[in-house]
Amino acid sequence: MKVVIIGASHGGLQAALTLKRLDSSTEVLLIEKRTEISFISSGIILKMNDMVDELDQVRYLTLEELEEKGIDVLLNTAVTALDPERKAVIFESQDGQKSELSYDKLILATGSNQFSTNLTLPSEDKVTMYKSYPSSVNALANLEKAQSISIVGGGYIGVELCDALKDQGKEIHLIESADSILFRYLGKEIASIIEKKIIDSGINLHLNESVLGFSDTDKELFVTHTTNKEIRNNYVIVAVNARPDTTLVKEFLDLNTNGTVRVNEQMQTSDPDIYAIGDVTSYPVRNSYRKSFIPLVNNVVRSAIVAAMNVLGQTINYNMTQRTTATKIFGCYIATTGLTADEAIFEGIEAESIFVTLPCQMPYLKVQEEVHVNLVIEKSTHKLIGGQLMSEKDITQSINTLSLAIDKETTLEELVTMDFYFNPAINQPLGFISQAAYEFLIKKYGV
Numbered sequence: 001m002k003v004v005i006i007g008a009s010h011g012g013l014q015a016a017l018t019l020k021r022l023d024s025s026t027e028v029l030l031i032e033k034r035t036e037i038s039f040i041s042s043g044i045i046l047k048m049n050d051m052v053d054e055l056d057q058v059r060y061l062t063l064e065e066l067e068e069k070g071i072d073v074l075l076n077t078a079v080t081a082l083d084p085e086r087k088a089v090i091f092e093s094q095d096g097q098k099s100e101l102s103y104d105k106l107i108l109a110t111g112s113n114q115f116s117t118n119l120t121l122p123s124e125d126k127v128t129m130y131k132s133y134p135s136s137v138n139a140l141a142n143l144e145k146a147q148s149i150s151i152v153g154g155g156y157i158g159v160e161l162c163d164a165l166k167d168q169g170k171e172i173h174l175i176e177s178a179d180s181i182l183f184r185y186l187g188k189e190i191a192s193i194i195e196k197k198i199i200d201s202g203i204n205l206h207l208n209e210s211v212l213g214f215s216d217t218d219k220e221l222f223v224t225h226t227t228n229k230e231i232r233n234n235y236v237i238v239a240v241n242a243r244p245d246t247t248l249v250k251e252f253l254d255l256n257t258n259g260t261v262r263v264n265e266q267m268q269t270s271d272p273d274i275y276a277i278g279d280v281t282s283y284p285v286r287n288s289y290r291k292s293f294i295p296l297v298n299n300v301v302r303s304a305i306v307a308a309m310n311v312l313g314q315t316i317n318y319n320m321t322q323r324t325t326a327t328k329i330f331g332c333y334i335a336t337t338g339l340t341a342d343e344a345i346f347e348g349i350e351a352e353s354i355f356v357t358l359p360c361q362m363p364y365l366k367v368q369e370e371v372h373v374n375l376v377i378e379k380s381t382h383k384l385i386g387g388q389l390m391s392e393k394d395i396t397q398s399i400n401t402l403s404l405a406i407d408k409e410t411t412l413e414e415l416v417t418m419d420f421y422f423n424p425a426i427n428q429p430l431g432f433i434s435q436a437a438y439e440f441l442i443k444k445y446g447v
């Protein structure tokens with residue numbers, strides 16, 4: 001069996017490794033248009049926070065390791081066309097040489113790009129996005145030089161970048177068109193705590209402001225125009241608008257209405273010999289009526305494993321996603337899963353939510369920490385449909401408990417009575433998840 005994988009980023013690499021581990025006789029060829037592999041897109045943040053010495057270190061796999069495993073890789077090689085009738089891949093190397101080869105199965109792992117469709121962007125030294133290693137090197141150099149920086153988009157990328165820049169004595173603007181940051185992941189309560197931390201750190205937070213364009217871009221200090229403001233800056237990072245890269249297949253594969261490649265539960269496209277994984281496709285979200293484009297690496301690697309196993313005849317289905325995320329910003333761990341209360345309304349679910357602040361430890365201990373918990377339930381069934389946590393303590397693993405609870409349609413009553421541990425030196429008899437569910441029940445039934 002010969003499997004060709006287009007794109008050697010997180011999805012393509014995981015698919016290649018899984019294929020080889022399942023059956024070492026499988027011929028696996030990765031084709032990648034870039035010159036390097038396995039760079040983590042948020043590498044800039046790790047470098048700025050001094051968690052690595054060099055940006056180039058933010059990788060987890062080398063070309064040599066792939067080759068040792070018997071995986072063939074063509075770098076610096078762009079696939080320019082596919083011929084599904086002949087099961088052929090047409091590609092071009094850096095020197096312009098065109099070649100063609102055939103496949104038994106093809107895995108499309110071309111991922112996503114960040115396009116800013118409505119804006120005319122000046123040169124990359126003024127306004128840019130970053131994701132790949134070369135674009136990250138460029139952005140890092142410009143961020144170091146610039147004294148006044150605007151960041152467009154208050155999602156994870158934008159907020160993590162603000163956090164990394166906050167102590168550098170620069171003028172930072174965070175511009176978000178919604179009325180709160182991280183609005184896809186957080187309810188207003190936790191979002192407003194982070195917003196206060198952002199403002200207290202000296203960052204200029206502009207909510208309800210959309211970027212309309214740029215002027216004076218020939219000058220060192222140019223202008224970013226937003227709905228109501230003119231912001232003078234010497235560098236702008238655009239952290240919005242990731243879009244699937246379907247260039248190679250959009251003429252002959254079925255697409256979803258959001259432009260992603262349509263796949264079944266085995267990640268198989270409308271052509272049974274072509275699978276699509278990672279950011280190029282959409283994922284079924286639990287308690288949502290539609291599949292969504294969710295550019296997160298945890299979806300990417302799971303979809304890659306599912307595709308690789310099915311390519312080799314082992315039927316395994318992609319489960320739902322809860323879009324589980326976690327980060328550390330402004331001294332706090334934040335973790336989210338499932339729907340926010342606002343999203344539940346959008347999905348047509350009558351929901352209720354509770355926001356509580358709870359102690360993590362027993363009151364006699366020297367170390368005292370708090371956790372903010374937001375739980376969202378379906379009103380009629382009490383099924384958990386969303387949860388968010390925030391604390392200075394690392395509570396991130398607990399979000400996986402909530403994700404599992406949502407996946408298994410766990411009710412509030414079950415969360416209160418579920419068997420979770422207690423240790424008097426570590427937590428409370430009702431851990432904070434059970435305690436939050438308990439508070440919810442008291443609020444509902446207390447007279």
Ligand SMILES: Cc1cc2nc3c(=O)[nH]c(=O)nc-3n(C[C@H](O)[C@H](O)[C@H](O)COP(=O)(O)OP(=O)(O)OC[C@H]3O[C@@H](n4cnc5c(N)ncnc54)[C@H](O)[C@@H]3O)c2cc1C
Nearest residue numbers: 007009010011033041078079110111112278279295296297
């Ligand atoms: C700044 C930033 C920070 C992020 N941080 C996080 C995070 O903390 N956690 C998280 O879960 N997610 C994060 N993400 C999202 C994450 O990076 C993506 O979900 C992930 O990279 C998608 O992986 P992929 O393999 O599907 O595709 P991509 O990473 O988009 O890679 C696709 C690959 O295909 C190659 N390719 C495309 N077309 C061709 C062609 N015609 N021929 C040959 N090769 C081709 C590309 O060169 C590329 O290497 C972040 C994204 C950004 C931009």
